[in-house]
Amino acid sequence: MKSLPKAILALEDGTTFEGYSFGFSGEKTGEAVFNTSMTGYQEILTDPSYKGQIVIMTYPLIGNYGINQEDIESHDPKVEGFIVKENSAIFSNWRAEQSLSEYLVHHRIMGIEGMDTRAITKHIRLAGAMKAVLSTEDLNKDRLIEKAKNSPGLIGRDLVKEVTCKEPYKWTSPNNPQFFPPPPISFAHSHRWRVVALDYGIKYNILRSLSDWNCEITVLPASSTAETILSFQPDGILLSNGPGDPEGVSYAIETIRQLIGKKPIFGICLGHQLLGLALGGKTFKLKFGHRGANQPVKDLKTGKVMITSQNHGFCVDPNSLDPSEVECTQINLNDQTLEGMRHKRFPIFSVQYHPEASPGPHDTQYLFGEFVKAMEIHSNA
């Protein structure tokens, strides 16, 4: 029997689970959340929105196809810890470069296997996402529970500053056309749109997707002022995804408020929540969030249902929005929460889910086209 170091996950409510470490050893705190995607662990690990979170994969067999450099969503993994039922002994895929275990160790991320991940998931579903600690160093359960209780948690905390870029940069690389069919030809020959992407913890695939749609992208740090942003003379502004509580990022809300009405804006995930707050709405925390690649979203206008990729613990309260200003466009069919909104006067819209997928279905890629259309209309106006 291979003997791996023991590890313990302790939740603030006193529940503990035991497993074995296949990643970096150490001790980390974070909010314990589960993700139900059956593929895409690499994208999940590197999604900056998971900053501050220990991710439990509900699919039990992880690591099967290894890690490749093409499918990362940010420079390095962002999760605080990663829990699976079974880490694959080998990886098998023509694009794989290294094993999950090697990758985690290299980036000093804790990876735990051998836990009853379904039991943890059920517990979180019933008790809610909660503060947790993961340790291979201290195996004293009582002490760990205390540590979990005393950990900072997510509420009101600004995690964006930990994952946003320090300096502005340009992005040029598109998606691999093998995996993302290129958009309609007409776009390829049309105007090249200047987009400023505000990086609250942006996923690369948002940038790659914008590239596909013939956008020239400048990525700016989250703390950039409206003035700085507008100085780039963008055709449109993208508000990216990111980690944590939107209310913890008040400076971003303020900046967005100043941008409203000036340029077309497209918000994704945290960007959507921040936009909601900037538009005078309120956000609230979901019991255990939506994290997975199978979430049904209905477009209220067309009645069409799209399967979306989601990763959020907070949500915009549709009742808090001014109906004369903001229109709710999409809802989640599982729990009827808000998934999309649109400004009634300005070319501003946002979605709670991830049209860039990665991981997840490509059903909502068309939204990047909508954004381009909005820029087109605005520039002609």
Next chain:
Amino acid sequence: MPKRTDIKRILIIGSGPIIISQACEFDYSGTQACKALKEEGYEVILVNSNPATIMTDPEMSDRTYIEPITPEILEKIIERERPDALLPTLGGQTGLNVSVSLYESGVLQKYGVQMIGAKYEAIKKGEDRNLFKESMKKIGLDLPRSGLAYSLSEALTVAKEIGFPLIIRPSFTLGGTGGGVAYNIKEFEEMAARGLEWSMIGEILIEESVLGWKEFELEVMRDLKDNVVIICSIENLDPMGVHTGDSITVAPAQTLTDKEYQRMRDGAIRAIREIGVETGGSNIQFAIRPEDGRMVIIEMNPRVSRSSALASKATGFPIAKIAAKLAVGYTLDEIPNDITKKTPASFEPTIDYCVVKIPRFTFEKFPGADPTLTVSMKSVGETMAIGRTFKEALQKGLRSLEIGRYGLGADGKDKFLFPNGVPNETQRSNLIEEVKRKLITPNAERIFYLRYAMHLGMRVEEIHELTKIDPWFLTNIQEIIDLEKEIYSYGTKVRDLELWKKTVTPDHLPEPLLRKAKEYGFSDYQLGYLLGSDENTIRNWRKEKGINPTYKLVDTCGAEFEAYTPYYYSTYEKEDESKVSSRKKIMILGGGPNRIGQGIEFDYCCVHASFALKELGYETIMVNSNPETVSTDYDTSDKLYFEPLTLEDVLHIVDTEKPDGVIVQFGGQTPLNLAVPLERSGVKIIGTTPDNIDRAEDRKRFKALLKKLGLVQPSNGTALSVEEGIRVAEEIGYPVVVRPSYVLGGRVMEIVYDEKALEDFARRAVEASSEHPILIDKFLEDAIEIDVDAVADGETCIIAGIMEHIEEAGIHSGDSACVTPPYSLSDELIEGLKKNTYALAKELHVVGLMNIQYAIKNDIIYVLEVNPRASRTIPFISKATGIPWAKVAAKVMVGKKLFELGIKEEVEIQHMAVKESVFPFNRFYGVDTVLGPEMKSTGEVMGIDKDFGMAFAKSQIGAGLNIPLKGRVFISVMNKDKRSIVFVAKKMVDLGFEIVATKGTAKVLMNNGIPVQTVFKVGEGRPDIVDQIKNGEIHLVINTPSGKKPKADEVAIRSQSVAHNIPCVTTLSGAEAVVNAIESLKRGMSVKSIQEYHEKTFSLLSSKPNSSPAFAFLR
């Protein structure tokens, strides 16, 4: 969108008899569809020739036609019932093909019937290779290079362009029948010719070989608003080249990154839109080149399929049910997810376990059949297992297969035992070549050869090179083997000290290792073997350590939402989710994977037991491992445990649920074998006691039983040696039926006519096992065989039906056609059969069902076999009589009396019902089609009508035979039959047929004044009879085997007839029945629903039960 109100009556076509590639999955899907549509208030008209289906139960539809599924019959039904719509996508390829032909002939248009679910154009686009290829090119999906051919010369041109190896796929056939892989020009010519012949439209596709590529399937659903969701992804362990039905498959896909998976998903969605399947499920297959990820689309089924049944069971998402609702206009978001209740069906299931499906083969039944696996499906059933890891699911799946294995080897039944874990050099070099051969060419045992290869020290890379099986799967298997060796090493120590049996404690195996072994799916039996102990000792010790399985839910959503449907699987984890109620509960053990001899009939009985006991207020718990069935629909029972049917797995469920009783009578041999060990473990078996079952099964006790009752059985004896065998046979008198009492592999049973043949047989049997005796019975030549099904409640016994076999004794009862009521027996004999049956029921204290096989010769009734349990004929007799006998029996088993159930007297039906068997000979090219004591059929159909001739005719047409009304009949019979054939031949001539015969038979016929054309036997000159068959100059073959051993030319005649779909009758009584059928057919066919046939019986059953029994047969 709300459901459509412009349609009221919907026609559903079933898939007909169980055949290879079309099994009970279509009963599962059809039953779901019938239920769903009735629930929505539509009138459902169902057509299916297969009586052993739940869907043909009269309460499932408004009108049920158990009639042949042919365009002619369908037109009659449409004319009579005037449905508004036809749902063609639920009856497998059969349903789809007949729908296409009804459209093409204008029948649907004539009667204003619209196709819902998939329109004609979509079906065509999905099924027609050329159209499919064009469509896929249009949407930018890559395909293997290919070309179509309509003649052999065209085929050769295409072959030259693409290069070998090549795949040949005939268009419009069942499950790739007639397809194959050709490595050279000779093979190619043979396969191309066969393919052209078997294609309904004389077309074959010749394809670039994608052998060895990774193979995937996606199950896709679409609604009228163009919402599309993927229900399940499946990755095949066996790469391209093995039919997916014959492959070990795994859900979800294991070795694709999200980018690669989404590319496939995008492709599937584009494909379903382009093909234009409007609503419902489709199955789309892809292949990926492992070296660089090139993805090609292979094919699409624009209908629900075997894979959709698997996907439904694997995810908990009921594809067929939802498909039916989508077909009448609902959209996915309007339909709730049954399991979570609060979320809609418009989502993609996510699973938090691993599912492994393993095919079940029965090559041992078809000596001479090519046992290699190719693109043409050969397996007869499958089993599915769920575990938290692939390793666990694989081992659970292997022990569910009912092939006597307890996991991935390590159970003492391996072909190579590797006594010390590591073989020595000599062993190695001897074995390695054989093992390599078995790895290179896919075959049914390859999974075990992977194990042997690893034990021989072959590395994963090397095995991958030979098999192209993905290293991920191989590594997981390697992990199982490594753990096995580690466990074994603990056993060795003890064995050396010979301490084991004395101490009876396997304590030296460290507890974490034991736990890990269980997590890897090792059974107690395997552990017992590896440690030199036994299953029971291991179980007790393990339980002492508190290492018990936990039950987890299949919930479609990875625990994200609460699940309301108790659908469980076992695993070794921390948390147990089973919720045990305080209700009275009965557990029903199912039949496991379909195989020849144990099929849908037993599942039908289990489902009825569950329905019946639910009616009485019991909680019902189903245990089964067959994903194709209605019994494993989570809707069927109150609880479903998707588990192997082994003692260990069943005892665990008993430990958890503590049922008030367990039913082993209904699931066939599989659960019956568990009766005694379960009872010994303190489980309450309800119904007839295991001891009484044993009295009927044990040869000695059975003999004593018959003697006590004064009943007659054919003389018999047993022998332990060849010499003793010869002596016993001589005493009894030839011919005799011989069989080994202990069977390894094949279930060889033979009729031997002389000492030489007996010696041959006995030698083989003694070699296989010298401890187990050979059983020898007198063979009653030319006897009439009778099946009687009865039900008894301890006080009263009622005959459900008496079935007279059409073929004489000596042909397995499962293969013989039979008719009820008997058509040639005197009242005295019938009375005698009844009396014997009552006596046996009384003596065995039968509570529940009982089946007895009798033979009648010279007016003497012989008892051949008594089976105090559900028989294969229960569904047939239920459909023939209109009484659900399995339901009645289940209620009796929990204490109800027959009279309380309204069963007061034996039903005398006013019509004739014929059961005919259906054989897989067209799958096993070149195999002799002659019937014998070994069962070979995969399924059955029922023909029902006023008279025997028409009922028989319908049964033949239903079984797929083209009974000719004119043309040329070839007759060649054994000497013994030559006299009787004269009458048949005369009749044929009167009916307008021309007779063709070889010399011997021709002479006899001519002597009797029958005009006959003489034809060459094979080898006498050309053109011979086989040429004539190939040229389509013969329309009916009557050929009874001429000797004890089949002659090569006769085998050629029979197998060529099958290949050309010419009816081939191999018994005299069969020939007489065919003549009868032709006479009836000339008068024209009519159709009538089951509800009409049984109107009287139904009203009788629903009337108030009498307070006292009208008849008490157990006097």
